[in-house]
Amino acid sequence: QQQVKQSPQSLIVQKGGISIIxxxxxxxxxxxxxxxxxxxxxxxxxxxxxxxxxxEKKEGRFTISFNKSAKQFSLHIMDSQxxxxxTYFCAATINTxxxxxxxxxxxxxxxxx
Amino acid sequence: DVKVTQSSRYLVKRTGEKVFLECVQDMDHxxxxxxxxxxGLGLRLIYFSYDVKMKEKGDIPEGYSVSREKKERFxxxxxxxxxxxxxxxxxxxxxxxxxxxxxxGQGTRLTVV
Numbered sequence: 001q002q003q004v005k006q007s008p009q010s011l012i013v014q015k016g017g018i019s020i021i022x023x024x025x026x027x028x029x030x031x032x033x034x035x036x037x038x039x040x041x042x043x044x045x046x047x048x049x050x051x052x053x054x055x056e057k058k059e060g061r062f063t064i065s066f067n068k069s070a071k072q073f074s075l076h077i078m079d080s081q082x083x084x085x086x087t088y089f090c091a092a093t094i095n096t097x098x099x100x101x102x103x104x105x106x107x108x109x110x111x112x113x
Numbered sequence: 114d115v116k117v118t119q120s121s122r123y124l125v126k127r128t129g130e131k132v133f134l135e136c137v138q139d140m141d142h143x144x145x146x147x148x149x150x151x152x153g154l155g156l157r158l159i160y161f162s163y164d165v166k167m168k169e170k171g172d173i174p175e176g177y178s179v180s181r182e183k184k185e186r187f188x189x190x191x192x193x194x195x196x197x198x199x200x201x202x203x204x205x206x207x208x209x210x211x212x213x214x215x216x217x218g219q220g221t222r223l224t225v226v
């Protein structure tokens with residue numbers, strides 16, 4: 001059972017274009033929604049995160065849009081650059097005594113120069 | 114900087130062997146996690162621990178066990194390695210507080226032959 005569904009599985013974008021990755025979740029008890037970026041040979045690292053009481057969060061070229069009623073959230077990368085080429089994971093965290101984080105399946109982004 | 118260190122980057126083990134994957138974090142985090150990463154499946158939670166000697170099963174615990182005798186160390190044990198456990202294993206830690214990120218190690222690429 002995949003509690004966080006992510007799409008697309010892969011994405012190719014021209015340099016300067018907008019990359020959009022979408023995620024949907026099922027459990028309304030999730031209370032924190034981070035996005036992680038992973039380069040080859042490295043562990044994932046936090047990119048940006050949002051709480052469910054906020055509809056949008058922007059940090060530089062990266063924006064999360066959050067729709068609580070639809071249980072969906074998305075990552076937008078503006079002015080995409082070749083250095084953004086990586087795998088992106090959406091995630092959702094729930095407090096079950098510890099703070100458990102469930103990840104989506106990941107999106108491999110390739111930005112063409 | 115938070116550091117999460119996994120004992121090996123690459124391991125090759127034989128079917129039926131008992132395998133230990135070790136993870137150490139240096140930030141006094143309460144929560145620690147073991148994930149496995151497979152193409153198209155993202156990061157799947159095997160086990161997590163929210164305190165010393167406390168553990169909780171994740172989504173795919175079968176064939177694995179864990180040990181957390183000290184706060185900084187979380188071990189993943191494959192009791193009898195099988196070829197379907199060939200994967201990338203990622204350890205993570207995070208504080209036991211809301212709206213905080215998880216920090217990942219570099220990963221251990223395990224091959225079972």
